Amino acid sequence: MFGLQKATQLTSADDETATLRWLAEQYPYPDRPASPPCLPRPYLRVNMVSSIDGAVTHNGRSGDLAGPGDKAIFRVLRALADVVLVGARTAVVEGYRQPSPDDVFTAARADREQTPAPALALVSRSLSIPTDYPPLSCRETAILTCCDAPDSRRRALSDAGATVIDCGDDTVDISAVLDVCAERGWVRVLSEGGPSLLGSFIAADAVDELCVTTSPNVAAGTAERIAHHPATAQLRAMRPTTIITDDDGFVYTRWTRTTVGR
Ligand SMILES: NC(=O)c1ccc[n+]([C@@H]2O[C@H](COP(=O)([O-])OP(=O)(O)OC[C@H]3O[C@@H](n4cnc5c(N)ncnc54)[C@H](OP(=O)(O)O)[C@@H]3O)[C@@H](O)[C@H]2O)c1
Known part of the structure; x- marks a missing residue:
C-alpha cells in the first residue's frame, strides 16, 4: 500500500545550466512516432x-506563489514544448509575450527538429483580447476560438494581425483544439492554465500530465483552485512520476495519467 517514492533534492549551489539540463531530463515528452500513419x-x-x-x-x-526553482521548471518546460497553450485571460492578466529562444536549449531543440522557441496559442471564446496585445501581430501566435465568436471581435483581432482559428461551433472544443495542434505539428503541448482552461481539459479527459509546483505557503483567502469547471466533477486517476524538492521548500510533482486518453 505504501510505496516509498523518494523526492530528489535540488540545491541552489548547483551550476545553473547543468541544473536546467538535468531538469529537462526529468520531464521528457514521449517519443514522437517516426512515421505516423x-x-x-x-x-x-x-x-x-x-x-x-x-x-x-x-x-x-x-x-507571488513562485520561487526561483519554479521559474527554472517553467523555463525548462517551455524549452521542451512545441506550443504554449494558455487561456486568453491568463495571457492578458499575466502579460504573456511570445516565448523567446533559450540559449541553453538551442541545440537540443534543433536535434528534436523543433522551432527555436515554442509558438503561443491563446484560447478564447469571447475574443475580448485587446487589439494592442503585442503577441497578436506575431505570425506564430494562434487564437483558438469557435464559430460563434463575435464577428466584430474576430475582425478586430484579424486586423491586428492575429491568426484566428475555429475549434468548434458554439464553444471552444478541446478535442478540436488538440486536432489543430496536431495539424500544426505541435505534438508537445504545454498548457500554463489557467484554472478554467485546465477544468475544461480535465472535463474532456485530455490531460496526459499535470506538473504541480507546491509553493511552501498557506494562503486561505478566496483564491480559486488550479482547476474548475461547471460540469459535475469526475475523478481522473493519475500517478506521481517525478517528485523534486529544493532548498526553499518548494515541491515539484509530475503526475501522469493512468488510463489512455481521448
Ligand atoms: N497558479 C497558476 O499556475 C496559474 C496559471 C495560470 C493562471 N493563473 C491565474 O488564473 C487566473 C485566470 O484564470 P481563469 O480561470 O480566469 O482563466 P483562464 O483559464 O486563463 O482562461 C480562461 C480563458 O479561456 C477561454 N476559454 C475559451 N473556451 C474555453 C473553454 N472551452 N474552456 C475554458 N476556457 C475557455 C476564456 O475565453 P473567453 O473568456 O475569452 O471566452 C478565458 O479567457 C489569473 O488570475 C491567473 O493569474 C494561475
Whole structure:
C-alpha cells in the first residue's frame, strides 16, 4: 500500500545550466512516432503552481506563489514544448509575450527538429483580447476560438494581425483544439492554465500530465483552485512520476495519467 517514492533534492549551489539540463531530463515528452500513419495525437502537459492549501493565485496572480526553482521548471518546460497553450485571460492578466529562444536549449531543440522557441496559442471564446496585445501581430501566435465568436471581435483581432482559428461551433472544443495542434505539428503541448482552461481539459479527459509546483505557503483567502469547471466533477486517476524538492521548500510533482486518453 505504501510505496516509498523518494523526492530528489535540488540545491541552489548547483551550476545553473547543468541544473536546467538535468531538469529537462526529468520531464521528457514521449517519443514522437517516426512515421505516423495519421497525425500523431498531441501529448498535453499542464504546468501549474499552488499554495499548500490549494490557492492558485495570491493578490490575483500566480507570481507571488513562485520561487526561483519554479521559474527554472517553467523555463525548462517551455524549452521542451512545441506550443504554449494558455487561456486568453491568463495571457492578458499575466502579460504573456511570445516565448523567446533559450540559449541553453538551442541545440537540443534543433536535434528534436523543433522551432527555436515554442509558438503561443491563446484560447478564447469571447475574443475580448485587446487589439494592442503585442503577441497578436506575431505570425506564430494562434487564437483558438469557435464559430460563434463575435464577428466584430474576430475582425478586430484579424486586423491586428492575429491568426484566428475555429475549434468548434458554439464553444471552444478541446478535442478540436488538440486536432489543430496536431495539424500544426505541435505534438508537445504545454498548457500554463489557467484554472478554467485546465477544468475544461480535465472535463474532456485530455490531460496526459499535470506538473504541480507546491509553493511552501498557506494562503486561505478566496483564491480559486488550479482547476474548475461547471460540469459535475469526475475523478481522473493519475500517478506521481517525478517528485523534486529544493532548498526553499518548494515541491515539484509530475503526475501522469493512468488510463489512455481521448
Ligand atoms: N497558479 C497558476 O499556475 C496559474 C496559471 C495560470 C493562471 N493563473 C491565474 O488564473 C487566473 C485566470 O484564470 P481563469 O480561470 O480566469 O482563466 P483562464 O483559464 O486563463 O482562461 C480562461 C480563458 O479561456 C477561454 N476559454 C475559451 N473556451 C474555453 C473553454 N472551452 N474552456 C475554458 N476556457 C475557455 C476564456 O475565453 P473567453 O473568456 O475569452 O471566452 C478565458 O479567457 C489569473 O488570475 C491567473 O493569474 C494561475
